[in-house]
Amino acid sequence: MSLAHTVLQDAFGYEHFRGSQQAIVEHVIGGGDALVLMPTGGGKSLCYQIPAIVRQQQDQGTTIVISPLIALMQDQVSSMHEVGVEAAFLNSTLDYDQTRDVEMQLLSGGYTLLYVAPERLNTPRFLGLLDELHAMGKLALFAIDEAHCVSQWGHDFRPEYRELTVLHERYAGVPRIALTATADALTRADIVERLQLEDARQFISSFDRPNIRYTIVEKKDATTQLLRFIEHEHDGEAGVVYCQSRRKVEELADALNQAGISALPYHAGLPPEVRQLHQNRFLREESIVMVATIAFGMGINKPDVRFVAHVDMPKNIESYYQETGRGGRDGLPADAWMAYGLQDVVNQRRMIDESPADDTFKQVMRGKLDALLALAEATDCRRVRLLAYFGEQYGTGGDRDSAHPELAAAAAGKAPRYQCGSCDNCIHPPKTWDGTDAARKLLSTIYRAHEASDITFGTSHIIDIVRGKDTDKVRQFGHDKLSTYGLGDMYSESQLRGVLRQLLAVGALATQKVHTEAGYSFETLTLCDGSRAVLRGEQAVQLREASAAKTSRSRVRNNKPAAAAQNLGPDEQVRFINLKAWRTEIAKEHNVPAYVVFADATLAAIAQRNPQSLDELQGISGIGVKKLEAYGEDVLKICAV
Template identity: 75%
Template structure:
């Protein structure tokens, strides 16, 4: 076996590389630069960990891993220690003496991989350390994780990533590998430019996560819809629920607790110790639902998250894809569920329009939002649409809501023209602009105090759309906002608050003339696929095991939990559920019986083999 295959087998316990991993690993071992796009759960970490170990073992020194999150550093270093790899991190959790100790070990060549945040990597103190290593030929590799953070077009731009260009400028001979799970063509080009990776080989894997079922429905009563989804399909599973605001996070987390679920909040406004405690519980305990803003999740390696839910619409497809990708990292069945509504579109458009960014940036952001709305409103395969956004052709998946329950479609062009006409007539009559609710009341012919106050019951458009439901008109307005046929105008109030009103745009003309059709899906907020409740079902990883193997699996999980507590690590860092299931199925009686089980490397076999046999003994 090659050095890379030996490391893969002996250290990590895997028989074979997956997909493009082997080509990436060999390219980087050979000293080449690489840009790697690989979906969450696709095995990005091995693409730099294996080369780092091989290059260190051949005398080329330490690999520096740029990682944005302390929690991720801690867990990855812990996992490497479990596999027998000498790894360390430098971050704010270390005191001064611990920091000095790591630096001394680094200088003595005792560390194979060192993890640090971009803010630390670009300090003069750290660069001085790197200078010393480089002069001694002991700097083997730079791995830049979550590389989309360098791009202003990415969904999680972090300015400190821009300074990482210093690595190429200062250490041009040291190979670099930049990795991300999420980057469209524009973001990819920006990563290449910002990190000076023009000569790097690009490895773009399939973005498909076939184990994830994508489901999107119109938002009506989001809490009721979310509870129905969780209680019907994931009553005892770990999951993440994403919200746009901190207040909404806390309200939803409390509501889920009231409903009998184990739920915790996570957002940037919580005290750091509370955030850390909640994150640790999510990683270490089973069946916790984390309700969070996008401040939570990047680099979370928990493999058994069975669902990700969005109760508010994200900003773009990259963010949606990155967040949904935190479900089902173990390759087993998982759900990505989202509820979206007109107000989501209004809020996102307003944030773009009111940002201080340049107009070309706003135009790109509007295009990204429009693409996400098009995915939400789609009547064809969600996966085909999602992959097409990243430039990947595919066939209908048979495992999304539209494939499983094809929605009815209706022509909303007539309703769109009537809504636009009402906006025009209202402004023509009074010189004022009004919000969505009032415009819909006029079109539907509702006799409200406000309609009478402004005399809008006398307009020619009053009642023209009486045949349409409020839900239908809201759907039409979502489309009109998305395609730029309706604009938003902010109106200030005397009390200092403001509200959004609707106005016509240049994009209104082709719709009013009937030159641009508006096709919509029927509202499906209350249509959900029927599934059997899984309240007493075994974990997904053990679903196909026989009765005796199920008992072994349960006993192995209990043993693993004890080990994880002793080591202060999440249970999956010791062994994944899939590894425990494979052990339970094999019913090992000797150490040789454990050879070849995926995830059972040499160090883990030595450390845990005897205990595993004891737990599995009849």
């Protein structure tokens, strides 16, 4: 057995590597550079933790892990301590004396892994420490986590990551491994260039998360829709809800709490101590729903998040994939749910157009947004489209080395015809209708209203004209005299909004911001180059039929067992509950999240096997030598009850 396999079993309690883990670990142990793309929950951390342990055993020194978040550092260090590995972090939570102690321990070879932020790594003081380690031959490895932060095309760009070129330039002989869960072709190329990883071996795992069910619904009343989703599907379970604004975060967290759902707000406007408190509660308590802006999530390692919901559309597929990937990290079923509407399209396009970026950057961002809009509007398999964006054909699985398709191809929906069976479109195939006629009527009305009044108008007014509604505004501008007035009275308002949404999605319609003398502004609709093909009948518009909204708001109490325990028998369920209660107490004593002690899947396996000796307990996945010594006797006592 190789040293890597020994560490995998003894330290982490796993019998086998998953996917490309073994190839990555062996490559890095051998001193090779690597770029690793592996989905959230795929086991990226092991890809540098095991090489760090092996290289330390080979007397090659300490591994430096560059991590962007304090919470992630603390979580990883706690996990390492639980498996008997010496690790520490250097960040702003330490005072001067604590920092000095860590630095002295580092120089004396006391750590296998040291976690630092990129900002600290680039300070003269820390570079001086690295110089000393390097001179002693005690720099084993550099691991750059969340490597997409280096790219301007990525969704979490951090300029400090650009300075990490110092690792290659100053410590050329030390291997480097860069890891991320999300990177399209542009981002991947940027990572390679910015980190000088041209000679690194690339390991690209499948982006498929088969345990996640994707659902995207038409936004009508997002709060009511979200409440119904949680109450009917995930009552009493942990989840994350993403909103675009701080105000909406606060309002939605209040609404969930009023409905009896334990929810906490999280956004950059809250005091740091409040954010930390809420994050700690989310990690350590069960059944908490975190309502947050994108300020929350990166590096959060909580494995039992059963749903991730978006009440506002993110800006691109990378953000969507990264955020939804925080659900089901334990491999058990989870939901990715999003409510999406016309205003989302308008808001996202406006943010791109009003950004100070150059035209090239804006064009790339529009292409990325178009791909997400195509995913939202799709009537075919969402998983197929999602994977096609990352250059993967659904059903191939495993690792691959394929070229990434053009963004335009993904946006146009040129994906292979497969069905995953676990997204909303595959489970309940939507009925579609031909919206081409409605689209031409809407575009013609936008043109004629502008021509008649020399100003542009918003969504509601254009729909009123097409449907022939007699409003004060229609009469004020004489739009009841337009040739298109009332031509679309056979369409519902919901149908016409769906048509406008798709026209914006495919670039056949644009928006324009209008400022009033009173000091406020609003979005209006205007034709663009892409409008011509639809007006001429050269481009069809196919839409899904709007599903009837359910009006029932009765609370459905979800008495189903935890996801990990659903296949357990009655006695095994009781054993599982007792094990969870014991784990909670141990986690409190050690001041760590419960999953750092044992994952739910490990507790379920113990409950099912009902071991009566340490030898029987040792073979269960997730129980290494250190945890067997620390917790084995306690676990056997619980099983004996």
